[in-house]
Amino acid sequence: MNQLRLDTRPLYMLVIDRIKDQSANGEWPPGTRLPSEFELAKLFGVSRATLREALRVLEEEGVVVRRHGIGTFIAERSVVQAGIEQLFSVTEWIERANRIPGTIGLTATEGEASPEDLERFGLNTPEPFWFITRIRTADGDPVVYCEDRIPQSVLPSGLNEFSGSIFTDLERVGRTIAYAETAIKPIAGHEIVFPALGVREGDALLLLEQMHFDSNGCPVLLSANYFRTDTFHFHVLRRRP
Structure with missing residues (x-):
């Protein structure tokens, strides 16, 4: 010393x-x-x-x-530092940390939306939705568990050419995302997500629930992303009014 x-x-x-x-x-x-x-x-x-x-x-x-x-x-993994006031896709966040994004465990299905989902999207009549679940990886490490819901009317071309980034697919059909309303929640346990991401007992995840809107202010994507807190560190710039 x-x-x-x-x-x-x-x-x-x-x-x-x-x-x-x-x-x-x-x-x-x-x-x-x-x-x-x-x-x-x-x-x-x-x-x-x-x-x-x-x-x-x-x-x-x-x-x-x-x-x-x-x-x-x-730490076993390099950390993705991200300003939460900036709206990036998970793919963009990982790439900005100079890591290689990937996807495993992808499931994409068609189904009926719940009354709650219809209300959140401002839909007056039932319509089918796309439901997408996947694990995003950074350099092969599972770091984010993603659940996404999209009305089929928003993405009528379907998911046959799903690129891995929903933001990109929405841009392809002219529904570019402009902003999102976000709720941030700590998650102390989840019987599906914790094992999927290899999270140990006693650790926590950070859940970002987001409704995304296009340039016309229409809701187009509802997502729930569970982030590993040993891999993603979010920060926000705050100013006095």
Whole structure:
């Protein structure tokens, strides 16, 4: 620790560098559970407050993952940092993180919409919907579980040429998405989604429920996307009125 004190930078920054170095040199490879805060503070010769600030920054950067009641781990996946005020498709979010998007477990079926769905889309008479379920991957890792509902009148050409990005398919038929109304919810458990994404007990997912509107203000797509919180970190820019 004496070597750290020769550096004039704040101590928490030096601890950050040491943890990154020990991960990079293989001493703490991805998935490693780090020693307790007490042990780490003693190892680096810093206070618990300094160590916690270093861990906070590392978590924001996606270097470590802290699981409540379990411990702190070196992240196994690179993190997708995304501004939630910007409306991107899941494909675009993954590509902007310089990772390769993919799709597994795709199911696309035709069925009748529920009364709730008809009301949300402003439809007065029943009509068939497309129901799409899939898992989006980043560099082959399952990171988002997606459930999408689209009235067939919005996408009358069907899903035979489904490209993987619903945004692109809607653009193809002249229904480009302009904005979305979004509800954000933490999810502590889900009997289907957690196993599908390989999420461990004690972790959580972030659910974004979104109604998407085209340039004419018409609802065209209702989606429920479950994001791995160890892979996606969302942030928002807030300004005073």
